[in-house]
Amino acid sequence: MTQLSPPPHGLPSTPDDRPVRPHRLRRTLLASTAVVVGLSFVTMALPAPYVIESPGPTINTVGEVEGEPALSVEGAESYRPEGRLDLTTVYVRGGGGRQVTFFEALQAWADPTADVFPEESVYPRGVTGDQISEQNTAQMDESQETSVAAALGQLDIDYxxxxxxxxxxxxxxxxxxxxxxxxxxxxxxxxxxxxxxxxxxxxxxxxxxxxxxxxxxxxxxxxxxxxxxxxxxxxxxxxxxxxxxFPFDVGFALEDIGGPSAGMMFSLGIIDLLTEGDLTGGEHIAGTGTVTAGGAVGPIGGIAQKVVGAREAGASVFLAPAGNCPDLEGRVPDGMRIVQVETLQDAYDAVRRVGAGESLDGLPGCG
Known part of the structure; x- marks a missing residue:
């Protein structure tokens, strides 16, 4: 009988036993990887407590929405201009029970035009989607009223x-x-x-x-x-x-848009409609900001997304509330000129200068 030498490195001496451990280890690793990948996909699909803001569409306040004038005047002479005075919007996902997934949040974090916020930093705890919609609708209704008052005040029309x-x-x-x-x-x-x-x-x-x-x-x-x-x-x-x-009626043909941030652009649109000629000189101007009946312009949310949306729509001048300037540091798209405004008078003066072909040099900017 010939004695076999011991196998090197402690491997088993029985030939049938040698392949067992590598195959078992490979199967274990594959199974573990599959479990990890599966759990990752499940985790990515789970609801995440975040709110995502991304650029939304723009609407020309002196143009049309689905074939209807965005703004209309009844009871006073009005003029339909050629230029554009765009209000800007933001897509908001999440909040009020309308949760996004972790995968959507990761996508938004990787998108330089989007912002991601913890849900509770945007909406109070326990607020529902219906309550958010009702609040946004009420704010929009109020902004429409105050925008008319601000426009009439700018034009010295009594109300x-x-x-x-x-x-x-x-x-x-x-x-x-x-x-x-x-x-x-x-x-x-x-x-x-x-x-x-x-x-x-x-x-x-x-x-x-x-x-x-x-x-x-x-x-x-x-x-x-x-x-x-x-x-x-x-x-x-x-x-x-x-x-x-008011001495006449102003109609607003807008749906599915809420909040108070369109007030200033509404006012500019109403002024343009009530003024003979074209305030913008045919140019494309966009902006955002709340407005009081006295003409004070206030800051809003989602300014960075609104500027991107305006630039994508073709605007080259954007009217931004002075209070939002810090939010635009390093986030102004190429080819966009930001003019900061504190009052409706500031915004009107900037639009008039663009329409007259005058330089905006000397006007305060942002970003």
Missing amino acids: DASISVVDFASAQNEDVLEVGDVVTELDGGPVRTVQELRDGLQERVEDGHVVTVQRGSETLEVPVETTSSPDGTQQIGIFLRTDFE
């Missing part, structure tokens, strides 16, 4: 407005004011809008503020208490609604 108490934010003046009171004066001076009342409350009055209200058939002078909010402004703890009465 009527009144503000009334709709609810109480605190109990500090519940004993002297009532829901339904129409506020007509503050400290003897007329007030027609919420902003005018807020501005008046910031002025120091030695004997305190007095509000004049119309309550039914009675006119009452009511002393009110003020408190300081966290930002230092004075407030009287009431919620107010502004009711406008």
Whole structure:
């Protein structure tokens, strides 16, 4: 009998045993890889607590939407211009129970034109999609009213407005004011809008503020208490609604768009419609921003996405609220000129200069 030498490196001496461990290891690795890949796909498909903002379409406020004028005027002479004054939009995915997946969030993180935010930094905890839609619709309705008021103010066209108490934010003046009171004066001076009342409350009055209200058939002078909010402004703890009465009707043919950010572009569109000639000189201008009845322009969300959407639509000049300039650092597309504005007058002046072929040099920019 011949004795076999021991196998090198401790391998089994039985020939039939040698291939068993490599095959078993290979099968184990393949199975483990399949499990990991499968779990990865499952994880990517799971809901993620994020909100994604990406560029949306633009709408020409002096043009048409599905064959209908985006803005129309009834009861006054109007003129249909040739240029474009685009309002801009943002696609928003996620939030309010409408969750995105981890895969969608990863795609958005890799997209330089999109932004991803934790859901709770955008919407309060527990808010539903229906509630978000209702709030956006209410904000759009309010922005349409204030945009008409701002445009008429810019054109020196008179209109009527009144503000009334709709609810109480605190109990500090519940004993002297009532829901339904129409506020007509503050400290003897007329007030027609919420902003005018807020501005008046910031002025120091030695004997305190007095509000004049119309309550039914009675006119009452009511002393009110003020408190300081966290930002230092004075407030009287009431919620107010502004009711406008315009000398003609302005129609808005827009659906599926919410929020207040189109206010400034609505105002510019209305001004262009009511002014003979073409304010833009046939040029393509876009922008965004809230607007008060007094013409103050405020910042909005999604500014970086709106600028991209405007550039993709062909605009070369973008009107941006001054408060949004920090959000545009390093994010302005090639070929886009940003003009920062604080008031409707600023925006009007910029559009007029573009329309007249004048240089925008000297106007403040962003990005």
